[in-house]
Amino acid sequence: MGEFDLIARYFKHPARRAALGVGDDCALLQARPGTQLAISTDMLVQGRHFFADVDPASLGHKALAVNLSDLAACGAQPLAFTLALALPEANEAWLAAFAQGLLTLADAHDCELIGGDTTGGPLTICITVFGEVPVVAGRSQALLRSGAQPGDDLYVSGTLGDARLALDALQGQLTLPADVLTAARARLERPTPRLALGLALRGIASAAMDVSDGLLGDLGHILQASGVGALVDVDIATTLIANNDYFIRASGQFDAQWLQTTRRTLVLSGGDDYELLFTAPAHLRDAVAAAGRLSQTPVTRIGQIQAQPGLRLVDGAGQALPNHYASFDHFK
Amino acid sequence: MGEFDLIARYFKHPARRAALGVGDDCALLQARPGTQLAISTDMLVQGRHFFADVDPASLGHKALAVNLSDLAACGAQPLAFTLALALPEANEAWLAAFAQGLLTLADAHDCELIGGDTTGGPLTICITVFGEVPVVAGRSQALLRSGAQPGDDLYVSGTLGDARLALDALQGQLTLPADVLTAARARLERPTPRLALGLALRGIASAAMDVSDGLLGDLGHILQASGVGALVDVDIATTLIANNDYFIRASGQFDAQWLQTTRRTLVLSGGDDYELLFTAPAHLRDAVAAAGRLSQTPVTRIGQIQAQPGLRLVDGAGQALPNHYASFDHFK
Numbered sequence: 001m002g003e004f005d006l007i008a009r010y011f012k013h014p015a016r017r018a019a020l021g022v023g024d025d026c027a028l029l030q031a032r033p034g035t036q037l038a039i040s041t042d043m044l045v046q047g048r049h050f051f052a053d054v055d056p057a058s059l060g061h062k063a064l065a066v067n068l069s070d071l072a073a074c075g076a077q078p079l080a081f082t083l084a085l086a087l088p089e090a091n092e093a094w095l096a097a098f099a100q101g102l103l104t105l106a107d108a109h110d111c112e113l114i115g116g117d118t119t120g121g122p123l124t125i126c127i128t129v130f131g132e133v134p135v136v137a138g139r140s141q142a143l144l145r146s147g148a149q150p151g152d153d154l155y156v157s158g159t160l161g162d163a164r165l166a167l168d169a170l171q172g173q174l175t176l177p178a179d180v181l182t183a184a185r186a187r188l189e190r191p192t193p194r195l196a197l198g199l200a201l202r203g204i205a206s207a208a209m210d211v212s213d214g215l216l217g218d219l220g221h222i223l224q225a226s227g228v229g230a231l232v233d234v235d236i237a238t239t240l241i242a243n244n245d246y247f248i249r250a251s252g253q254f255d256a257q258w259l260q261t262t263r264r265t266l267v268l269s270g271g272d273d274y275e276l277l278f279t280a281p282a283h284l285r286d287a288v289a290a291a292g293r294l295s296q297t298p299v300t301r302i303g304q305i306q307a308q309p310g311l312r313l314v315d316g317a318g319q320a321l322p323n324h325y326a327s328f329d330h331f332k
Numbered sequence: 333m334g335e336f337d338l339i340a341r342y343f344k345h346p347a348r349r350a351a352l353g354v355g356d357d358c359a360l361l362q363a364r365p366g367t368q369l370a371i372s373t374d375m376l377v378q379g380r381h382f383f384a385d386v387d388p389a390s391l392g393h394k395a396l397a398v399n400l401s402d403l404a405a406c407g408a409q410p411l412a413f414t415l416a417l418a419l420p421e422a423n424e425a426w427l428a429a430f431a432q433g434l435l436t437l438a439d440a441h442d443c444e445l446i447g448g449d450t451t452g453g454p455l456t457i458c459i460t461v462f463g464e465v466p467v468v469a470g471r472s473q474a475l476l477r478s479g480a481q482p483g484d485d486l487y488v489s490g491t492l493g494d495a496r497l498a499l500d501a502l503q504g505q506l507t508l509p510a511d512v513l514t515a516a517r518a519r520l521e522r523p524t525p526r527l528a529l530g531l532a533l534r535g536i537a538s539a540a541m542d543v544s545d546g547l548l549g550d551l552g553h554i555l556q557a558s559g560v561g562a563l564v565d566v567d568i569a570t571t572l573i574a575n576n577d578y579f580i581r582a583s584g585q586f587d588a589q590w591l592q593t594t595r596r597t598l599v600l601s602g603g604d605d606y607e608l609l610f611t612a613p614a615h616l617r618d619a620v621a622a623a624g625r626l627s628q629t630p631v632t633r634i635g636q637i638q639a640q641p642g643l644r645l646v647d648g649a650g651q652a653l654p655n656h657y658a659s660f661d662h663f664k
Contacts, residue, residue, distance in 0.1 A: 025405040026370035031363040038358035043416035045453030073357040084375035084458045121377030126416045126458035
């Protein structure tokens, strides 16, 4: 089957929102008056972002999910995306499953595939996603990294560290009971973009981004963009690992210090979480809680923005902790 | 140097047209009222679209040029682009040259880099480009593949076959004099997106696309999308190789039949030309010629659209020729 047949069979759908979809030199997209387009692009490479034997449906899900997560972090409503795909071979069964995982998530968020490119090559996926953000009285409603103010609360959505727990287990660095691995692996392979929360936080959050490379490393980007510092309660954050239970069950088997260090490392620098990290003025705590309820997304306050630059970590007793939680660097 | 330093050093420029450029989760782009966005994405993979030892500045040029060529084919004015880059290593000298080639072409067309992603991996470049197309009285002015009508003239811009001539020489399939190789190689490595011609053809061309996989194969897409057939004068098309001279000079050395076959194959199915292939009503011949002059781009009439489906080739004497000129398939 040739390149054009592949595209037609798995990815060509009639255009809905786009004025023109897959199949011409360009797609055509008309923004609604009073809106901006939010645009983000992410490239996933085999051996670096996923294993060669990953379930293709999960890979299709994740490739789009990490892009939708960027829209969520901006408070944007998904509209459409393009897909560029390098494949080592034209494997129909693989493509069918990949397309199913990808398009199921796309349909769930009414995000239309409007164009793409396929080629031979080492398995690589590049998605560019388009979302809509209202402009009200000349002001964009997009959530940016640069708006955090001293005194703002610092929040994170959902759970942290489970994706990395699964990655460590799949790479043989630790052994997990089957049920724990299954749950953690779902977080690694099928992350949930927090789109409803991002929309609900418009006008409430002062800054936001998504956690992809690790909580503290990504927080550093908000602090740098906003010119502020932060205090983070490590003990509160550490409870956010969904598989907390495992660590409690395991407490009889392992050294307590090792368990604590492992949990903290997973949560604070694990990466691949695709949760929203955001700040909001302290007087808007009720509004943040309401946004969480409205979007059916747990939100947890883990610290505070401070005027003094830098990142300060404390434990539950208020004792300062050293920060040796490096961010994930895709070149290492 | 880490991932974020790399991005900052070579690719971060202050946003001009975009409301928000490189450095947040999303870029923000606001379309002007009465316009549509034309969007195209292309992925270039080492070993398939370019050699490992290609000059990085030329590679930067070509990666954007092939995307701009898609905008040209739609009659769109370039606005902005995103860049996703997988690199085997963080090589500063390579990146500096790549960025120079890329951004020089971008600046020449006032096309702004608004976002991106970098990761480790086999050298792969994915660019998504955004252009502007006016909507007049509810009608998009975009040039599509689907508008060719029986009786329309068939045109191609510029020169054809030289990129493939260079590729064949670089792969050792033939030997060229140094000056011929230099000229042909410039066409392979530094293609010229025909943006000015695309803009000038708005309201004149009935269908258009860019020639990337070979003239006749790409023409097939116009014929299919428009539900028509075509007659192509192979002898006229074959004169469009810029290095025609070489074939004339070489005529003493080589078999005349071999020379004719080689020239025809290069021109009709060579690929990597990035010229515009378009159709226009016969009564607009003067307007097409004026569009060529206005955009300082040669245009040549090579055939005619016909109601009967299929592609018919004739030589200068009107004799039918068989079509054994296959399109380039990126999976072969």
